[in-house]
Amino acid sequence: MEDFGVEWRVRAIRGAxxxxxxxxxxxxxxxxxxxxxxxxxxxxDPEQIISATFSVTRDLDAIFPAAIARQRPRWENVPLLDVQHMHVQGDLERCIRFLIQVNLPANHIQIHHPYLRHAKNLRPDWSFSPAGER
Structure with a gap:
């Protein structure tokens, strides 16, 4: 990320x-x-990630999502935070969400917000088939 000729911009990416x-x-x-x-x-590139916040519904407490992310290649220096998502009656169960702030080249226009499995129903406009199923 040391290309000094590139203009960078902070963007946020959601997913669940x-x-x-x-x-x-x-x-x-x-x-x-x-x-x-x-x-x-x-x-x-994980080097572009500024920070990541994971939220989980109250029915998930076996492991922190950040602990999983921290094991990924090149994620060891990313500031990570886990929180419990606010409980709303009838909300999606066993849901894991993230909000990730990243530095991207200013000309990087399209952002893909991954909503997978049953979370596709939260944002059908942002849902797609996993990369392996294209």
Whole structure:
């Protein structure tokens, strides 16, 4: 990211998915799939990430999503935060959301916000098939 001839701009990327169950394995699988989509669809280098906040519904407490993200290649220096999402009666269960701030080249116009699994219903306008299913 040391190209001094490039103009950079801070952008925010949203995304969400659901875990099959409240287990470390199921949460890790969902978070990994979500972050793979984030990186692939946006051609994102983790060095461009300013910070990431993960929220989970109150029915997920087996592992922190940030702990999964921290294990990813080149994510070790990304500031990460986990919070519990506000509970609203009837809201989507076992949901993991993120808000990630990134530095992108100013000419990087299209942002892909990955909404996967049952979370596709939260933002159908931003939902798509996973990269491997194109």
């Amino acid at each position: 998915t659901t875990a099959a169950e409240n287990s470390a394995c199921a949460i890790a699988e969902a978070v990994t799939e979500l972050l793979d989509e984030l990186e692939q669809r946006n051609q994102l």
